[in-house]
Amino acid sequence: MGRRGGRGAPAPTEPGRTGNPRLAADFVEWMMGLDTGWVTDPDMGLSRRAQLRALGNGVVPLQAAHALARLLSDQRSASPSVH
Template sequence: MTILEGREPEAAVTGPRSPAHWWGEYLPAIRQWEDVTGRAAPPPTEAGRKGGPRVTVEWVEWLMGLPLGHVTAVPGLTRGQQLQILGNGVVPQQATTAFAALLDLEV
């Protein structure tokens, strides 16, 4: 079962951690990333146009390790534009690691 299958859209997080029942076997990884980012994971799904669950832009933003609202708080962007920006974006932690590795090569 994937994160989206058979699940109702979730409510907003009100505490320091997201509810454990959202994550199933992924709970240890989610807890670790919550510790790294310093904030609870937002709801992974919301109701789509036809009522079925779809991924939330806030969760994608959080998953990438971006600051809260880095993309989702930009005025005037549609959900599709936000996802496009995130999809074309760089995960800062990966970029930092890549640059560090390149610098160690002394090219």
């Protein structure tokens, strides 16, 4: 997860039912840094709405990794050293 592999960004929108542009789930997946198909793989059987809900409720992996690293760093610097 989290490897975009240098792929280009997918189109940010796609035609909706009436032809008007709407947000493309694969673009959101890409923006979050997730692998292609992590949520949008057709074999998962999720509707576009379910895909966007899952992505909207998800955590951006790089942000989570940064937050954990920062918390661990803060904890180490606040702990008294034992010699």
